[in-house]
Amino acid sequence: MSVDNETVRRAAKLARIAVADEDVPGLAKELSSILDWVEQLSEVDVEGVEPMTSVTPMDLKRRTDEVTDGGIQDKILANAPDAREGFFAVPKVVE
Amino acid sequence: MDELSSMTIAEARDRLRARDVTSREITEACLSEIESASALNAVVTSTPDKALEMADAADAALAAGDAPALAGIPLGVKDVFCTEGVRSQAASAILEDFTPTYESTVTAKLWDAGAVHLGKLNMDEFAMGSSTEHTCYGACVSPWRRAGDTAPITAGGSSGGSAAAVAAGLCLGATGTDTGGSIRQPAAFTGTTGIKPTYGRCSRWGIIAYASSLDQAGPIARSVRDCAILLGAMAGHDPKDSTSADLAVPDFEAALTEDLRGKRIGLPKEYGEGLGAEMQATWDKGAEMLRDAGAEVVEISLPHTKYALPAYYIIAPAEASSNLARYDGVRYGYRAELAQGDGIVEMYERTRAEGFGKEVQRRVLVGAYVLSAGYYDAYYLRAQRVRTLIKRDFEAAFEGVDAILAPATPGPAFGLGEMEGDPVQMYLQDVFTVTLNLAGLPGLSVPVTLASNGLPLGLQIIGKAWDEAGILGVGHALEARAGFTAKPERWW
Structure with a gap:
């Protein structure tokens, strides 16, 4: 098994997903089965092959550096779970 | 099925223009079919008032004689497209009641072309899945x-609601998105x-992102011609998506042909390895039909085919873990209830644990892992190198052929719940479709026959980059010879 419980906890922390202790072994098993399966990529000879960065190569277009929108505070806050006085409200960020 | 709601788009367009039927009549027929099809769970948000208003506007334009291409054609929209004022949550609880204040470019183009918005369609959460079972709305059921x-x-999935709605005659066509075969x-x-x-x-602007280097929008409809009509309206450059190509959109419908003389079609030998007898026979039959068309x-050979799925299941989760970082309980959607003393990290972690479904969590965790320090080169970078090799396979093949004919799926649809418990089994469903997303190429799925168990089987035509017109032409010839007219028997 390529993924142990500690690795699951580390990935969950990186992904900011709370994982209950009792769910860790099950996830370790699932992630292992996925990662053991993708392991077959190690048999491909990729020496000297450039990693893909753009699937349909094209030059990015340039545009004038100017403000084209704005003034839509109401729209931006419209779906917020908690918005107050024109701001997104969140719990305490610093101790 | 109502006769009006199960017309092709081409037929409806001609009849609307002949003033033989009104958009309101077709739209009402669709709305009534949607109403009685709740057992399919294909439509998750219905917009009847909007639809009738748009239908009346289309009827007025048709009467005035200045109607745009899709005037009065009622369509369904996959829930992954942001639609202004209409709930759009990519079938995720984390986007609970998200109501965009803007319209995606693709849907805006459809409404500008006169189409009528019937409502939003079920899908796998964030388009991650092959069965439309992983959805906050409950599984979609095939007709x-x-x-x-x-x-x-x-x-199927992830655009299962779109496919079910079109097959059951709830709408004339639907939008979908395709990241690995969806x-x-x-x-x-x-x-x-x-x-x-x-x-x-x-344009991908306004489409809720899964894996940005693979995601593309496209139509699901009742014929190759209808796909050509819809794609023509959906496609085109958009300054708001820097990866959308500044290329003229061809007249796809005008390119439909039944004459394939002078065309060379490739059959990738690797796609036959381990293929079931029934699908193999369907593929052989399809090849014969294309020969018959001239x-x-x-x-041909696409030697790296077997590595496409494993590469996809590194690249797509990696991009997803990055794209889905935005769901933090701050700006939109769901936020978990917090306990006394909880800070912002607890808010993020609980919101994401409660808001994301199991399959999404699995992929985000895989993505976070393969991108993490010490593993990036071994997984992500290697997968992107393999992706280059897969694209080269196609480039080499297309030096000798105009298009490729392949199975669309390993076999007919499976039963709900049959793939539970083993994520890799479900992933293998995409073995013939995912290669195109990795190479950025166009692919068209055409129904050909019924399997011995009575379920449809389809073939896929793969084209060179930007040659949608070419594969629509091949698909049109295949469709004409396959003569697939079977419809599901109504039980819902």
Whole structure:
């Protein structure tokens, strides 16, 4: 098994997903089965092959550096779970 | 099925223009079919008032004689498209009641072309899945059933709601998105037709992102011609998506042909390895039909085919873990209840644990892991190198052929719940479709026949980059010879 419980906890922390202790072994098993399966990529000879960065190569277009929108505070806050006085409200960020 | 709601788009367009039927009549027929099809769970948000208002506007334009291309054609929209003022949550609880204040470019183009918005369609959460079972709305059920059996069947995924709605006659066509096969596999499972265009053909602006280097929008409809009509309206450059190509959109419908003389079609020999007898026979039959249309059919090789799925299951989760970082309980959607003393990290972690479904969590965790320090080179970078090799396979093959004919899926649709418990088994459903997303190429799924269990089987035509017109032409010839007219028997 390529993924142990500690690795699951580390990935969950990186992904900011709370994982209950009792769910860790099950996830370790699932992630292992996925990662053991993708392991077959190690048999491909990729020496000297450039990693893909753009699937349909094209030059990015340039545009004038100017403000084209704005003034839509109401729209931006419209779906917020908690918005107050024109701001997104969140719990305490610093101790 | 109501006769008006199960017309092709081409037929409806002609009848609307002949003033033989009104958009209101077609729209009302669709709305009534939607109302009575709740057992399919294909439509998750219905917008009847908006639809009738748009239908009346289309009827007025048709009467005045200045109607745009899709005037009065009622369509369904996959829940992954942001639609202004209409709930759009990509079938995720984390986007609970998200109501965009803007419209995606693709849907805006459809409404500008006069189409009528019937409502939003079920899908796998964030387009991650092949069965439309991983959805906060509950599983979508195919209108199709196995012969002599009442067990519920999947409409495929992730655009399962789009495919089910088109197959059941709830709308005339629908939008979908395809990251690893999510348009072509549902189309094949439901006897409908779907095209994933070249990466960059349609704007991704306003489409809730899964894996940005692979995602493309496209239509699911009842014929190759209908796909050509819809794609023509959906495609085109958009300054708001820097990866959308600044290329003229061809007249796809005008390019439809039934004459394939002078065309060479490739059959990739690797796609036959381990293929079931029934699908192999369907593929052979398809090749024969293309020969009959005048094409020369030759064997080709795409040597890295078997590595496409494993590469996809590194690249897509990696991009997803990055894209889905935005769901933090701050700006939109769901926020978990917090306990006394909880800070912002607890808010993020609980919101994401409660808001994301199991499959999404699995992929985000895989993505976070393969991108993490010490593993990035071994997984992500290697997968992107393999992706280059897969694209080179296609480039080499296309030096000798104009298009490729392949199975769309390993077999007919499976039953709901049959793939539970083993994520890799479900992933293998996409073995014939995912290669195109990695190479950015267009693919068209066309229904060809019924399997012995009574469910549809489809074939896929793969084209060179930007040659949607070419594969629509090949698909049109295949469709004419396959003569697939089977419809699901109504049980819902």
